[in-house]
Amino acid sequence: MTAIISTSANVEVSNRQQSATWEDYLFHVENPHSQPERVFFHQGVIWIEDMGNEGINHARFNKLLTMLLYSWFAKQGDVKFDLLGGCVLEKPQTQGAAPDEVVYIGENSPQYQGGSRRVDLSQWRVPDLIVEISDTTLATDLDRKKQLYLSLEIPEYWVVDVRGKQVFAFRLVDGKYHECTESTALTGLPIQLLEETLMQMDNVNGNAALWFAAQLENLEVFVGSIE
Numbered sequence: 424m425t426a427i428i429s430t431s432a433n434v435e436v437s438n439r440q441q442s443a444t445w446e447d448y449l450f451h452v453e454n455p456h457s458q459p460e461r462v463f464f465h466q467g468v469i470w471i472e473d474m475g476n477e478g479i480n481h482a483r484f485n486k487l488l489t490m491l492l493y494s495w496f497a498k499q500g501d502v503k504f505d506l507l508g509g510c511v512l513e514k515p516q517t518q519g520a521a522p523d524e525v526v527y528i529g530e531n532s533p534q535y536q537g538g539s540r541r542v543d544l545s546q547w548r549v550p551d552l553i554v555e556i557s558d559t560t561l562a563t564d565l566d567r568k569k570q571l572y573l574s575l576e577i578p579e580y581w582v583v584d585v586r587g588k589q590v591f592a593f594r595l596v597d598g599k600y601h602e603c604t605e606s607t608a609l610t611g612l613p614i615q616l617l618e619e620t621l622m623q624m625d626n627v628n629g630n631a632a633l634w635f636a637a638q639l640e641n642l643e644v645f646v647g648s649i650e
Contacts, residue, residue, distance in 0.1 A: 551578055
C-alpha cells in the first residue's frame with residue numbers, strides 16, 4: 424500500500440520519491456501514530472512504506488530468515504551475533520532506514536543508552552549484513568534501498584524475493600555493490616543454498632528451516648572459519 428501523507432513542512436510523501444528535509448523525516452519517524460509505516464530518507468528524499476499489519480507471506484519468510492541465521496550461527500561456536508530486525512538505522516541529517524533484518528557479527532553492536540531508541544550510525548558501527556524481505560517492494564529494495572545502504576557502506580545486502588523465491592546478494596567492493604554468489608558476512612554460505620531453502624517452502628517455514636540446518640552438515644569445511 425502506498426501512503427500519501429503531509430509532512431511537518433507540508434510536503435506530500437508517498438512511495439514515490441519526494442523531496443523533504445531531515446526535520447520532515449523526524450516528524451514521521453517520531454510520530455506515534457505512524458506505525459506500522461516504514462520511513463526511509465536518503466539524499467534529501469523521503470519515502471514511506473505504509474505496510475499495514477505484516478502480511479502472511481512477509482511474516483513467514485521473515486521468520487524463516489531468523490531461523491536460518493540462528494542455524495548458521497549455532498554452527499559457529501562462540502561467535503557473537505546480534506539480530507536487530509525492525510530497528511531503525513540513522514546517519515543524522517543524511518540517511519534513515521527501517522530494514523527487515525539487521526545483523527551484527529562480533530563485538531560492539533549498538534546498545535540502548537537512553538534517549539532515542541534508534542541506532543545512530545554516527546555513534547555505532549554499521550551492521551555486517553542487512554536483509555530486506557520483498558513481498559510487494561522488490562523494485563524499491565533493488566533500487567532506492569540498495570543505493571541507501573550503499574551510501575551507508577553496509578558491507579553486505581540481501582534482498583529476499585518472496586514471490587520469485589530468489590535471493591539477490593550484494594557485497595561492497597571498492598565503493599560499489601557487486602552481486603555475489605557466496606556470503607562474506609556468513610563466511611562460505613552459498614547464496615544458492617538460501618534459494619534452495621526458499622524452494623522448500625510449502626505453506627510452512629519450520630520444515631524449510633530444518634532442511635537448511637541439515638544441509639549445513641555438508642558445509643563443515645566452512646564452519647568455524649569466522650574469526
